[in-house]
Every structure is written in C-alpha cells, then in structure tokens.
Amino acid sequence: MDCDIKEVCRNIRCDTVMSIGRLGVGHIGGCLSVVDLLAVLYFEEMRIDPKQPRMAGRDRFICSKGHAGPAVYATLANRGYFEKDLLLTLNAGGTNLPSHCDMNRTAGIDMTTGSLGQGFSCAVGAALGSQVEGDGATIYTLIGDGESQEGQIWEAAMFAAAKKLDNLIAFTDCNGYQIDGAVAEVNDVAPLADKWAAFGWHVIDVAEGNDPFAIKDAIERAKRNRGGGKPTMVLLRTVKGCGVSFIEAMGALNHNAALSEEDACRAVAEIRGV
Ligand SMILES: Cc1ncc(C[n+]2csc(CCOP(=O)(O)OP(=O)(O)O)c2C)c(N)n1
Numbered sequence: 001m002d003c004d005i006k007e008v009c010r011n012i013r014c015d016t017v018m019s020i021g022r023l024g025v026g027h028i029g030g031c032l033s034v035v036d037l038l039a040v041l042y043f044e045e046m047r048i049d050p051k052q053p054r055m056a057g058r059d060r061f062i063c064s065k066g067h068a069g070p071a072v073y074a075t076l077a078n079r080g081y082f083e084k085d086l087l088l089t090l091n092a093g094g095t096n097l098p099s100h101c102d103m104n105r106t107a108g109i110d111m112t113t114g115s116l117g118q119g120f121s122c123a124v125g126a127a128l129g130s131q132v133e134g135d136g137a138t139i140y141t142l143i144g145d146g147e148s149q150e151g152q153i154w155e156a157a158m159f160a161a162a163k164k165l166d167n168l169i170a171f172t173d174c175n176g177y178q179i180d181g182a183v184a185e186v187n188d189v190a191p192l193a194d195k196w197a198a199f200g201w202h203v204i205d206v207a208e209g210n211d212p213f214a215i216k217d218a219i220e221r222a223k224r225n226r227g228g229g230k231p232t233m234v235l236l237r238t239v240k241g242c243g244v245s246f247i248e249a250m251g252a253l254n255h256n257a258a259l260s261e262e263d264a265c266r267a268v269a270e271i272r273g274v
C-alpha cells in the first residue's frame with residue numbers, strides 16, 4: 001500500500017490509547033510495543049482484503065500474545081475492517097471487541113487467543129494447512145518474550161522445523177518485561193537467537209524493533225528465505241509502552257495498567273508531538 005507508515009503507526013498508537021483510556025484499564029505496554037509490527041504487516045506486507053476478512057488463501061496473522069488485542073483492533077479499524085467508533089467499546093458488555101482476540105466476534109481476527117502459548121501452535125497448524133492446500137499464503141504470528149517460557153511454544157517450534165514450514169514467519173516481542181517483572185529476572189529466556197536456531201529455525205535479530213523500516217527489511221529477508229525449508233523467527237528488540245514516555249517509564253507496571261481518559265489524551269498529545 002502507498003502510505004506514510006510512520007503516520008500509520010501514530011494513528012494506531014493514538015487509537016489504542018484512546019480505547020484503553022475509555023475502558024480505564026488495559027494491557028497498554030504490550031500493545032504499544034507491537035504497533036510498528038502491526039502497521040507494517042497490515043499496511044505493507046499481508047495479502048488481505050478488509051472487505052472479505054475470510055477470503056480463501058489470504059495471509060494470516062495470529063496474535064498469540066492475545067492481550068495485545070486492543071492494538072490489533074486499532075490496526076484493523078485503521079485498515080478499514082470496521083468503523084473506528086467501535087474501538088471505544090473495548091471490553092464493554094456486548095462488544096465485538098473483547099480485551100483478548102476472539103475470531104468469532106471480530107472481523108479480521110484469524111484466531112482466538114489469550115491463553116499464552118496456544119496461538120503459536122495454531123499458527124504452526126495454519127502454516128501446515130496452507131502448505132497442504134498449496135494456497136501460497138504466508139502465516140505470521142507474534143509471541144511475547146514472557147510467553148516464550150511456555151513449554152507449548154517449544155513443542156510447536158520443533159514441529160514447525162520438522163515439517164519444513166518456510167511459509168511461517170514468527171515474531172517475538174522482546175520488550176524485556178512480563179506480567180510481574182523483568183523476563184531476565186523472573187525466568188530468563190536468553191539467548192533466544194541461539195535457542196531458535198538450535199530448534200532449526202532461520203533467525204533474524206532486529207535491534208530496532210520499533211522501527212517500521214527495520215521490521216519491513218526483516219520481513220523481506222524472511223520472505224527470501226522461503227524455499228529454504230526453515231520457518232523464520234524475527235526477534236524484535238522493542239520497548240514496552242513505546243511512544244509514550246510516562247507509560248514507558250512504568251516498566252513492568254505498564255503491563256495491565258489503569259489509564260484514565262485524561263492520561264490517554266496526554267499520551268495522544270505526546271504521540272502527535274503537540
Ligand atoms: C497460559 C497463560 N498464563 C498466564 C496468563 C496471564 N498473562 C497474561 S499476559 C502475561 C505476561 C506475558 O508476558 P509477555 O509474553 O512478555 O507479554 P508482553 O510483555 O508482550 O505484554 C501473563 C502471565 C495467560 N494469559 N495465559
């Protein structure tokens with residue numbers, strides 16, 4: 001798509017904070033760390049049609065860290081899947097936008113997620129299914145660095161390599177924090193690049209994980225790897241809460257934080273630079 005990707009990122013960030021601000025609480029840190037990835041995927045990389053969310057042979061995105069739902073919804077609304085007004089119904093009674101992703105409620109959501117580890121397995125299954133069908137789709141999935149502690153991740157990782165799923169491009173949001181502290185202190189997952197390589201994956205390490213141009217470059221490299229018989233893991237070194245200084249400064253406390261509408265407006269002003 002022909003677009004100003006930095007402006008797309010700003011729009012998605014603003015809509016994410018406003019929806020969480022309306023609700024009053026949410027997974028703001030882990031939403032803001034993945035906005036740049038979502039923008040690049042939905043606006044530049046994925047073969048999708050917002051008017052046909054279930055189009056056969058489309059590329060899929062499975063957000064295994066399902067608590068980043070609000071950022072995915074803001075991305076989908078900006079991309080034209082549904083009206084932006086809906087974003088202000090986040091997790092309200094009867095809404096089609098629950099705080100975690102639900103494929104049976106929301107246009108554009110490819111898998112129901114929220115129980116950490118499971119979405120990644122579903123993505124591996126979708127990649128295998130796509131290869132069996134021969135529909136040429138690329139399957140994208142996103143896990144958290146804390147989520148990487150789940151045993152289920154490594155079972156699926158082993159299976160994906162064994163089945164040579166080179167149509168699968170996964171990302172780890174390496175923001176350094178999980179629900180109650182620093183990943184390195186709670187249960188260190190490092191060295192992630194060595195672990196994924198040992199599991200038979202092609203690994204790309206992106207130092208600037210919140211730079212949409214660096215993300216796009218990594219995806220292009222992953223796509224060139226297709227035919228090589230290995231799935232790709234892109235490690236994105238991100239900042240939890242990226243783009244809003246007072247949320248970044250909270251560290252682990254920004255995982256599932258209270259956010260008033262006033263705070264949200266303050267965040268929007270910073271994102272917009274006004
Ligand atoms: C199986 C499972 N256990 C616990 C939780 C509760 N939980 C939600 S988010 C989270 C922390 C995840 O950390 P990370 O993957 O690093 O997420 P991020 O930093 O990107 O928000 C936890 C423990 C869950 N959703 N699923």
Ligand SMILES: [Mg+2]
Pocket residue numbers: 144145146173174175176177178
């Ligand atoms: Mg994390």
